[in-house]
Amino acid sequence: MTTDHQPVRPKAWPGAPEPWRQEEAQAFRTPLNAVIVLADTLLSDADQPLTDRQAEAVAAIRTAGLRLLGLVETPQDESDPDFGTSASDLAPEIVDPARMIRRLHDILRARIEARGATLCEPVVLTDDCAAADRTLLRRIVYAQTARVLAACRRGAEIATEVRRGRDFIEIAIAARQPTSPRRSASSSAPFTSTVPDEAPPLRGIGLSAARRLALSLNGRLEHGRLSSHVHGDFDPGLVLMLPPATRPAAPTRPGAQGRQRPLILYIEDHPANVLVMRRVLDALCPCDLYVGETGSLGLAMAGDLRPDVILLDLNLPDLDGFQVKSRLSGDPATRDIPVIAVTANAGPDDLKAGLHAGFLDYVTKPIDIAALVAALALALGPDRIGRRRAA
Structure with missing residues (x-):
């Protein structure tokens, strides 16, 4: 996909589509998050299992979503001028x-x-x-x-x-x-196992x-x-x-230890993403989920609720997610609350910026449920997560 003002980049193979721009890929990850993750939760719901016919259809939907994700998130290769070989300046x-x-x-x-x-x-x-x-x-x-x-x-x-x-x-x-099949005696065409030239390298x-x-x-x-x-x-x-x-020890806070159920604050403005998170958390563990639709509202709720963990989208209608994280870290009442970024910003530079900002973990959309399990187990402790892991 190109425009008059966008330079044409080299294609990875003859007839390949143009590489996705970051903003285009990000726009696709939000709906794909709903398609893939809701399919995952339906397929793994042991309390209300699907019929075989329903499971077959949902699995096909999930596979189609993953194929679209593969088009959006094709890893960098030598056709990408930014695909260098220099070591990162980040610590391991x-x-x-x-x-x-x-x-x-x-x-x-x-x-x-x-x-x-x-x-x-x-x-x-x-x-x-x-x-x-x-x-x-x-x-x-x-x-x-x-x-x-x-x-x-x-x-x-x-x-x-x-x-x-x-x-x-x-x-x-x-x-x-x-194992190469034997050549048929009646066939004059030689057997070939080579891959077609038009297949993407x-x-x-x-x-x-x-x-x-x-x-x-x-x-x-x-x-x-x-x-x-x-x-x-x-x-x-x-x-x-x-x-x-060695995995770091889970952070502990005095106010969170007495709760029977984890209290999780999700700062997110997109209703579909909220629905996805509710379904995923219902499959992972019993918890109390509160939602703040804007950065400002999320900050106010964090100060009032003192949640056990905050899940933070980076693209909010008022404040940038990094601004929200900075203000949480600067407030003595909220600076010790572990914050997990849950975002469609999935590029290498985005990840580096998230790590520099001090997020406990950085989970990209479509949500990798195993990644979310690991992040929540780190924030809450492994004994409070994984009632029924939707993997």
């Missing part, structure tokens, strides 16, 4: 690699299927976190996946493992090649650049295998090794 963060892998899989699945391969669900063998920069980690894993896919024949399967090694948290990616930074980025994170990217007891018949692939990190 505590990153849940399994959560990052699942989100990246949702984005890449359609493009990998277009190349004639299948992307398996990730196998998570540890819940340990790694010390890494999120943006650099995403680029390295994207390059890992692209490198493995480049060696695949049509019909191959790509698998990802997250595991704990002796000294590192490891992300291993490898492929299982298909999956290219990123080169392997040497990805290795340099891994070293900048005090890790390594080497050739290796998946765990033999899980994926014994997969070819050798690439293994990213990152230093482990």
Whole structure:
């Protein structure tokens, strides 16, 4: 999508759509948030389960929403002039690699299927976190996946493992090649397993650049295998090794300990997003949810209610979400309340700005429910979340 005043950027493959501008992608994430997350909650509602026919239809709606999300959130590749290889100036963060892998899989699945391969669900063998920069980690894993896919024949399967090694948290990616069918004696056409030229490529930074980025994170990217007891018949692939990190302790405040139910304040002006959050929180834990439709109202409610946690949208009709966070931090009555950003601003620069602003966590829309579970468990304590996890 281009206009007369917008420069045309190079396309990733012949016939590919123009890259989404940030404001266009952000506008799509809000409705996609309702489509994907409400589908997730319907599919995982154990108290009121869907019929098989309903579940099939809702699953199809969810899949369609994820495919649209893949178009909106196509990871940066060499067609993007901002896709550099320099290390970030941020200190390493505590990153849940399994959560990052699942989100990246949702984005890449359609493009990998277009190349004639299948992307398996990730196998998570540890819940340990790694010390890494999120943006650099995403680029390295994207390059890992692209490198493995480049060696695949049509019909191959790509698998990802997250595991704990002796000294590192490891992300291993490898492929299982298909067995070539025998050529029919009556057929004169040669068998081919190549991928059509019109299929979108999956290219990123080169392997040497990805290795340099891994070293900048005090890790390594080497050739290796998946765990033999899980994926014994997969070819050798690439293994990213990152230093482990310890999850921080959940913040505690004297006023919050005596409550039977968590009190959560959601500062959000979009009714559809409020509906989504109510359904998600109903599936996660019993809580008292209050909603402030503007930044000013949210600030007033935070001072009166002293909630256990604040969920804050960054695009509000009156105040910028960062202004709200700054005022919360500057008020002795609210500065100790953990604040989680829940926003459609999902670019790397947005994430860095959120981390600098002091948010406890930064959850992007469409809401990754596993990410929201982890953020709320950090804010409230793991014993107060996860009554029925909608994953």
